[in-house]
Amino acid sequence: MKFVDEATIEVVAGKGGDGCLSFRREKFIPYGGPNGGDGGEGGSVYLVADADLNTLVDFRYKRLFRAKHGEHGKGSECTGKNGQDLSIKVAVGTLAYDVNTDEFLGDLVKPGQTLLVAKGGQHGLGNVHFKSSTNRTPRRITNGTLGEDRSLRLELQVLADVGLLGLPNAGKSTFIRAVSAARPKIADYPFTTLHPNLGVVSIDIDRNFVIADIPGLIEGAADGAGLGALFLKHLSRTRLLLHIVDIAPLEGDPVSDAIKIIQELEKYSSDLAARERWLVLNKIDLLPPDEQAQHCQAIIERLDWQGRVFQVSAVSGQGCMDVCYSVMNYLEDLREDAKAQSV
Numbered sequence: 001m002k003f004v005d006e007a008t009i010e011v012v013a014g015k016g017g018d019g020c021l022s023f024r025r026e027k028f029i030p031y032g033g034p035n036g037g038d039g040g041e042g043g044s045v046y047l048v049a050d051a052d053l054n055t056l057v058d059f060r061y062k063r064l065f066r067a068k069h070g071e072h073g074k075g076s077e078c079t080g081k082n083g084q085d086l087s088i089k090v091a092v093g094t095l096a097y098d099v100n101t102d103e104f105l106g107d108l109v110k111p112g113q114t115l116l117v118a119k120g121g122q123h124g125l126g127n128v129h130f131k132s133s134t135n136r137t138p139r140r141i142t143n144g145t146l147g148e149d150r151s152l153r154l155e156l157q158v159l160a161d162v163g164l165l166g167l168p169n170a171g172k173s174t175f176i177r178a179v180s181a182a183r184p185k186i187a188d189y190p191f192t193t194l195h196p197n198l199g200v201v202s203i204d205i206d207r208n209f210v211i212a213d214i215p216g217l218i219e220g221a222a223d224g225a226g227l228g229a230l231f232l233k234h235l236s237r238t239r240l241l242l243h244i245v246d247i248a249p250l251e252g253d254p255v256s257d258a259i260k261i262i263q264e265l266e267k268y269s270s271d272l273a274a275r276e277r278w279l280v281l282n283k284i285d286l287l288p289p290d291e292q293a294q295h296c297q298a299i300i301e302r303l304d305w306q307g308r309v310f311q312v313s314a315v316s317g318q319g320c321m322d323v324c325y326s327v328m329n330y331l332e333d334l335r336e337d338a339k340a341q342s343v
Contacts, residue, residue: 011118019126020074023137038125095157096117175280
């Protein structure tokens with residue numbers, strides 16, 4: 001699979017440099033006193049969100065990351081050089097967990113955002129710190145401490161405003177091709193979508209939203225069947241779900257197909273199941289024009305659907321932009337509500 005949304009890596013921060021044991025040695029100054037400097041700080045490890053990345057595939061080949069150690073202190077009260085921090089680039093939308101404790105470390109949702117995942121060791125003290133009126137020649141120093149060593153589990157949840165749900169071959173990929181510049185694979189067999197596809201839908205200048213197409217779900221997906229369960233988590237960031245239903249399947253019944261998706265969504269996450277969800281009845285071009293309205297109405301009534309409903313043909317583009325305009329208005333209303341609440 002080209003898309004990799006989980007990875008486990010090891011990060012090791014640098015050790016702090018040791019303090020220096022040193023005394024002044026100058027001509028005509030027989031008792032120069034201590035002048036050992038401190039060590040440098042160990043380098044820390046950071047995750048950095050990079051907008052140019054969209055998978056975690058790079059971590060298949062490199063799993064161990066080490067920051068630099070701090071240099072040891074030197075004489076003449078010279079402090080050792082700090083170890084260089086290590087920045088690891090990850091895709092925007094990456095979550096980091098500690099493998100051993102399952103502690104959630106952070107979520108990188110903005111390009112350029114950084115997250116400290118392993119702190120470098122503290123520097124050691126030179127003997128200059130231990131001189132006193134009763135101990136003018138201290139032979140004591142402290143060593144630098146070890147940096148943090150962590151096993152991290154990275155998970156990628158794509159950032160999209162709208163997510164597409166549906167069975168394999170319901171027309172999700174065709175729909176995203178019709179409304180955006182995304183070009184997912186399309187074929188007349190199931191599971192042509194093997195990884196999430198993102199598309200930007202532009203309505204007007206400064207009016208756009210991101211839509212995500214995930215692999216089709218099948219019955220039992222919430223329990224691990226098929227590919228969809230691997231990517232359902234990518235819908236957790238979306239604010240609206242579009243449930244794509246094939247109204248003229250070669251096999252089965254569109255109502256039972258829609259119910260299967262609803263049931264799998266409820267099994268996977270009650271929060272996701274409660275999210276705003278619109279019904280998009282696709283492939284109306286396969287029905288005679290005089291039967292389309294009646295057929296769609298029968299599906300709506302059998303489902304007892306209370307939300308918004310759209311009738312489209314993703315192949316011809318019929319009705320697709322009506323969906324997009326409604327989605328844009330809905331998202332803008334959400335943004336306005338959020339602004340009003342924050343005031």
